Amino acid sequence: MNDSILNQLMNHTSIRHFKNQPLSVKQVTTLIDAAQHASTSTFSQQSSIISVRDPKVKDELAVITGHPWLTNSGHYFVMIADQYRNLQIAKAHQVDPYVLQTTDKFLAGVFDAAIATQNIMVAAEAMGLGGTIMGSILNDSDRVIQLLDLPELTFPVLGLAIGYPADQPELKPRMPQTMMHFDGSYHLPADFDSQLVDYDQLIAEYYGTRSSNERQESFSHHIVAELGRSHEVRQDLLATIKQQGFLIDES
Ligand SMILES: Cc1cc2nc3c(=O)[nH]c(=O)nc-3n(C[C@H](O)[C@H](O)[C@H](O)COP(=O)(O)O)c2cc1C
Structure with missing residues (x-):
């Protein structure tokens, strides 16, 4: 067993403050190499990665995401679900590329991009x-x-800001496994409500004691706030995915 890998996984925290130091070409190449070695659905390698270097583009992405700090990262990637490359292969072999437009292949591209991320x-x-x-x-x-x-x-699936950490945020406590790991079939635990109360308290304590961005918010409050927010933006997402040629009507 490789304890250092497990230890790293259990200590992950998202980093949003970076030292002012760009990644080297070698570091970027290593990261892309790691991305390429991820599992890929049907070995179709249906993701691509764009390194964003132009400060103007980064500034605009900072506005779109609401994350001005992304411009301080050492490197910024955008992870792309990509069936365009395989479309070129289909065309070269005069094969009907219809399958690349299906929901199945859209999802495969999204999975590949997310796992590579x-x-x-x-x-x-x-x-x-x-x-x-x-x-x-x-x-x-x-x-x-x-x-x-x-x-x-x-389709652009995710952005990814990478750099030298300028802080070490506290670990965000995850819910107990009893709330999310079930044997054989889906069933929330009989005492789900009381487990949620305990987890709500744990998260409220975490936010209350956090050194940066202190706030009083339980997990339930967080989910409710998220539900309110998701109506404000991204209403055109389905139309944009279709405009890119995906999710063709298969009926
Ligand atoms: C698909 C996905 C999208 C995310 N989008 C954002 C984002 O837009 N902005 C951000 O600050 N964090 C984003 N995050 C990071 C999560 O907020 C973070 O992983 C979560 O709060 C848990 O914190 P931790 O990573 O420090 O454990 C995203 C994470 C995932 C997996």
């Missing part, structure tokens, strides 16, 4: 770096598609 995160932490995954690039996916010149059958 986590590989970069784990590799970065092993290299003494840290970072934050950003779903918030989807706040304006149309603009991200424009900024990065994304062709048909591609």
Whole structure:
């Protein structure tokens, strides 16, 4: 058993404060290598990665995500679900590329991009770096598609800011396994309500004692607040995914 890998996984925290130091070319190459070695659905390698270096593009991504600190990271990646490359292979072989437009292949691209993202995160932490995954690039996916010149059958899935950590945030406590790991079939525990009360208290204490961004918020409050927020943005997401050529009507 490799305890150091397990130890690293159990001590993950997202890093949002970075030292002013860019990643080297070698570091970036190693991270991309780690991404490429992730599992990939049907060995179709249906993800791509864009390194964003242009300060103007980074500034715009900072506005889209609401995360001005991304501009201080040592390197910024955007992870792309990508069936465009395989479309070129289909065309070269005069094969009907219809399958690449299906929901199944959209999901496969999203899985590949997401799993590659986590590989970069784990590799970065092993290299003494840290970072934050950003779903918030989807706040304006149309603009991200424009900024990065994304062709048909591609979609920006996640942003990823990586760099040298300038702080070490406290571990965010996860819920007890009894609330999320079930034997054989799905069943919440009989005492779910009281387990949730305990976990709510744990999270409220975590936020209350946190050295940065102190607030009083339980897990339940957090979920309720998230439900309110998700109506405000991303209403055009389905239309944008379809505009990129995915989710074709299969009926
Ligand atoms: C798919 C995904 C999207 C995320 N998007 C954002 C984001 O847009 N902004 C951000 O600050 N953190 C984002 N995060 C990081 C989560 O907020 C973070 O992982 C979570 O709060 C747990 O904290 P920890 O990573 O420090 O344990 C995202 C994480 C995932 C997996």
